[in-house]
Amino acid sequence: MNLVVVSNRVARADANEPMTGGLAAALLPVVEKSGAIWVGSSGRVRDGAQKDPFAQIESLGAGALALLDLPAAHYAGYYEGFANSALWPALHSRPDLIRVTHDDYQSYREVNAFMARALLRFRKPDTVFWIQDYHFLALGAELRDRGVDHPIGFFLHTPWPSRAIIGSVPHHRELIEAMLAYDLIGFQTEEDQLNFLAYLKSDLGLHVSGEVVTSRYGTSRCSVFPIGIDADKFALQAHKAVSHPDVSRLRKSLNGEKLVIGVDRLDYSKGLINRVNAFDRMLTQHPALQRSVSLLQIATPSRGTIEAYGNLQGELARLVSDVNGRLGEADWTPIRYLNKGFRQTVLAGLYRTAQVGLVTPLQDGMNLVAKEYVAAQNPVDPGVLVLSKFAGAANELDTALLVNPHDIDGMARTLATALSMPLTERRMRWESMMEKLRSNGIQRWFADFLEALQSANETRAAADQKAIDVAAVWPPLCVGGGDAARLN
Secondary structure: OEEEEEOOOOOOOOOOOOOOOOHHHHHHHHHHHHOOEEEEEEEEEEOOOOOOOEEEEEEEOOEEEEEEEEEHHHHHHHHHHHHHHHHHHHHOOOHHHOOOOHHHHHHHHHHHHHHHHHHHHHOOOOEEEEEEOHHHOOHHHHHHHOOOOOOEEEEOOOOOOOHHHHOOOOOHHHHHHHHOOOOEEEEOOHHHHHHHHHHHHHOOOOEEEOOEEEEOOEEEEEEEOOOOOOHHHHHHHHHHHOOOHHHHHHHHHHOOOEEEEEEEEOOHHHOHHHHHHHHHHHHHHOHHHOOOEEEEEEEEOOOOOOHHHHHHHHHHHHHHHHHHHHHOEOOEOOEEEEOOOOOHHHHHHHHHHOOEEEEOOOOEOOOHHHHHHHHHOOOOOOOEEEEEOOEHHHHOOOOOEEEOOOOHHHHHHHHHHHHOOOHHHHHHHHHHHHHHHHHOOHHHHHHHHHHHHHHHHHHHHHHHHHHHHHHHHHHHHHOOOHHHHHHO
8 A cells, every 4th residue: 555645744754843742743654654655745845846746755764755845925824814714713713703704715726626636746656645633624635636546545634523613614615515526535523524524414415324425526424533643652652751951950959849731732722711710710719729739831923923822911910910910929830831832752751740631621622631631640649630621632531620711710629639649549530531542552453444434445446447437237127218318
């Protein structure tokens, strides 16, 4: 099998770049081991026609990394416009933040078509295409329009919202019809899958049988594949990272304080304002905890040119300053707030240092930070995960302390409970979560999806052949009868 994986963002194994539990961090180890070709954006754009759109192709473990310079004329409309100012807010149930134009949609489709043309370079008899995430909802249809009949799968790393919310996206019907060009569409949770199937039945009027839907493209299967991590590898990283200078300095600076850690992109879906308010509420309601615990919040800047992100950054900075100004002392700062990212090798050590992992998104497809925090813990003295019930990870990590991120008082109480939890209970909860991480790791996700994709493609091919056979037999059955007259 010649596997081609496609995503907007890619990762390099030797790059000194931060990765906070997202798509790129998840895909890197499986691409390295599988020998796949990983195609994605170089992060640069190029003007004019390109004879060869690939800026560079380099080795990546057993496979390769192929980077494209995307077209300058359409990049802003594709990325900052339709992908992140229409799809991202809708997929995270924030239709009030949609800011998009018709030209943005046209640019989104142009970039999907551009990527499809570039992918033809890798088409071989045994090629399998695996498309990742909301940037490329229409890429499968663009490939089919160019005669590609190979297996093409799609995996959505974000949530999929209700019919009413996805219906707020301009051109939603056209986009979702285009998605049905994929043989297999994968979701993080059963709720996401059911929301998608409900739209197909109610809004498109399509026939859905179990997980299989029939459209003009043939049959497509819609299944659930919760993404995981390599828990044992991450645990080893965390053990080694204790001696890293960044981690050592943090440990020394605590002076016996307990540490709560949050690690996120600076994004409105992550619930950062609510999280800081809950930490503030806990310290206010439990004065004895002041000077004995601090919050390390790492918030990596993201999409700063989009208005909603700029507003969030300013609001969060003001809120952190207010809490530190009211509650801080000359020798104690309640919230350590960092607007920069760290490599996973360092993050693993920071997770291990913290007694509580605070992962409280308002909506999240999975949230691998939650899984990384659990994997990084010291088995002898593990920390406690406080996790939003609206993260996909909550379906698996059900012995975490689950919270409603909209309930500030409830989060404050749960955080105080986590900080005082006895060792026996901490170990029990951690062992249960670690067992699930090991049994549902990244390699299983990878293998399960590809196996299901091959099966879905065979089902589609068989259905297509049956339709051809029926069409071949149909005319003789109608000759001379009323049916033939009506058909004419």
